[in-house]
Amino acid sequence: MTSSPTEARHPDSVGLHARPAAEILTALLQAQAAALAVVGPAIPALLRAAEAGAEALRRGGRLGYGGAGSSGLMALADCLELAGTFGIPPERTPMLFAGGAAALLHMTGTVEDDPALALADLDRSGLTAGDAVFVLSASGRTPYALALALAARDRGVRVVGFANVAGSPLADLSDIAVLLDSGPEVVSGSTRMGAGTAQKVALNMVSTLIGIHLGHVHDGYMVNLVADNAKLTDRAARIVADLAQVPRDRAEAALARTGGAVKPAILVAQGHSPGAAADLLTVTGGRLPPR
Structure with missing residues (x-):
């Protein structure tokens, strides 16, 4: 029995290594397409997420992004594009990535288990009451993400939690919970694949709607x-x-x-x-x- 659906075995994973290369790529593509389909049911939550982000920015506040590992990378990709696409100053959209810039060059797993890093990053971010933060965790139980969500909520920051597992601790800590139920990965536990694809598409949609709400x-x-x-x-x-x-x-x-x-x-x-x-x-x- 597995602790999380993101760690479970995908039906197409059995014997994957022994199949012809074209068949492997086809299986991977089909899994990516299936991940896209899970974004649809999340649209009501994504609407609320976009309004929360737009409201924070409209009032002159900040919209933060936070996460660790591959979920953090999906958050970072969206965060960095806000300035070039919508002209939103980077200081208004702080990024909280477990391990900081050094982890972008050499990702290590230990930083995602350190709640103290989340608290330090939150302190540096400038996020305060009335702001919003998007917190991502595929499993919905990464210690860095949970510590960030809990501390942000305690400071009056509106927390939007993106998780790929139903009933996750992150959802419980969020003012707005976005469920992207992408299920098991073809390469078991590799959430940079289906989970990451669902996260990337959801964030693209939300940030674009934020840009529209702001007149950008x-x-x-x-x-x-x-x-x-x-x-x-x-x-x-x-x-x-x-x-x-x-x-x-x-x-x-x-x-x-x-x-x-x-x-x-x-x-x-x-x-x-x-x-x-x-x-x-x-x-x-x-x-x-x-x-």
């Missing part, structure tokens, strides 16, 4: 980005030209007047001064007004 996505464009390299400069010009319905050169001129910031550049391209554009975005809460 408009007509499918990431309108809160600030162009700071060649790729983003080109993307920004295309966004401004399309949404403002102006030629490319006018879009580029507007971006030059706003320091590469897309939202005000759209309004400048439509005829507003940079100051008037900033005032209008303040009135609308950062949302582009209808034309």
